[in-house]
Amino acid sequence: MKPKGAVVSLAVLIGLFSESWALDFRMENKVYLGQQREPSVETTTIFYNGAVYDFLKKPPEITIFEKDHSRFVLLDTERRVKTELTSQEVEAFVERLRRRAAEYSDPFVAFLARPEFEKSFDPTARELTLSSPWMTYRVATVDAESPELAAQYRYFADALARLNALLNPKGLPPFARLVVNAELQRREEIPKEVHLTIHPETGLLPKKRTTFRSEHQLVRQIVEADRARVHQAIEFQSIFPRVSFEQYQKEHLQK
Numbered sequence: 023m024k025p026k027g028a029v030v031s032l033a034v035l036i037g038l039f040s041e042s043w044a045l046d047f048r049m050e051n052k053v054y055l056g057q058q059r060e061p062s063v064e065t066t067t068i069f070y071n072g073a074v075y076d077f078l079k080k081p082p083e084i085t086i087f088e089k090d091h092s093r094f095v096l097l098d099t100e101r102r103v104k105t106e107l108t109s110q111e112v113e114a115f116v117e118r119l120r121r122r123a124a125e126y127s128d129p130f131v132a133f134l135a136r137p138e139f140e141k142s143f144d145p146t147a148r149e150l151t152l153s154s155p156w157m158t159y160r161v162a163t164v165d166a167e168s169p170e171l172a173a174q175y176r177y178f179a180d181a182l183a184r185l186n187a188l189l190n191p192k193g194l195p196p197f198a199r200l201v202v203n204a205e206l207q208r209r210e211e212i213p214k215e216v217h218l219t220i221h222p223e224t225g226l227l228p229k230k231r232t233t234f235r236s237e238h239q240l241v242r243q244i245v246e247a248d249r250a251r252v253h254q255a256i257e258f259q260s261i262f263p264r265v266s267f268e269q270y271q272k273e274h275l276q277k
Contacts, residue, residue, distance in 0.1 A: 043089065043174050046070050048241040048248055056233055067178075070244060070252050074178045077251065083274070084255050087181055094185055097258050098274060104262040105270035107188070109181065116184045119195055130156050137198040141205060150209070152202060157220045159202050163211040164240065176207035189271065194220075213238050 048068050052061035064079040074087040084097040092109040123135035139152035139159070150161040166172035180203050183196035206212060213236075220232040 043069065043072050045168075045171050045174055046244045047171065048244060049175075050239040050241065052237045054235045054237075061237075066251075068244070068248050068252055069174065069178070070248065075252050075255050076182065077255075081274070084258065085182075085185070086255060086259060087178060089177070094181075095259055096270060097255065097262060098270065099258065101273065102258075102262050103265050103270060104259060105265055105267045107185070107267055112181075112184050112188055115188050116196060119187060120197065123195060134195045134197065137201055139198075139201060143209075148214075150205065150211070152205065155221075157198060157218065159198075160217040160219075161202065161206070161213050162215040163206065163209070164214045166207075166210050166212045167242070169210055172207045172210045172212065175212050176203045179203045212240060 046069055048066065051063075051065045051067060053063035054060075055062050066077045066079075068075045068077070072090060074089075076085040076087070078084070082099045084099060086095040086097070087093075088095065094107045094109070094112065095104055096107070097104050120135050123131050126132055126135075133154065133156045137154065137157075139154050142151045142153075143149070144151070148163050150159075150163055152159040152161075166175065180196075180200055183199045183203070186193065187196045202216075215238070216234075216236045218234040
């Protein structure tokens with residue numbers, strides 16, 4: 023493994039991103055709002071055979087990210103319908119979001135469009151901190167074991183952050199999290215626990231301190247139960263009728 027802080031060369035990154043993903047692994051994820059003891063969001067993310075299968079516990083939904091086809095497939099397992107979005111559609115939405123945010127005179131909104139952080143790392147606690155007057159990330163990290171795994175995880179984490187910005191219009195833009203993801207990959211690390219504190223000091227938004235915490239567990243060995251879930255998702259993808267994204271999202275938000 024390269025020394026911490028070493029930058030992966032552009033040639034290596036291009037190779038990692040252009041070739042099919044070779045590593046199979048699973049991530050267990052939980053998200054907590056404020057001081058909640060029970061997670062508000064639980065997902066299992068399975069990287070398998072060049073694609074990613076993200077299983078949301080409640081409401082039950084499966085997101086398939088097919089990197090080689092540059093598309094997302096969303097499966098609503100209750101209504102038994104699917105919709106599809108290309109990566110280009112998601113990225114175009116995110117770029118429009120950035121341009122709109124950059125036009126605001128409000129300093130917090132302008133920060134969200136192009137966030138900049140002071141970065142520090144505590145080697146004893148294995149904690150990465152990215153701080154600003156508006157928000158602070160504290161990330162407990164673990165070694166990614168290889169540059170390939172770090173790059174593979176970052177690529178999907180970026181894609182999911184952009185997709186979530188489209189699916190959750192009332193949420194934060196993805197750009198701050200993209201900075202975090204890039205720093206983690208640069209360090210060849212993945213998150214074990216992420217603490218996000220939002221503390222806007224001035225601006226249009228309420229001066230309300232908001233905290234989020236997420237837990238992430240890497241499981242390097244794919245087991246038969248994981249493959250069974252993936253194969254079921256692939257079956258759903260083949261048999262569920264396709265609806266427009268607008269129809270899918272409208273009915274999904276009404277649940």
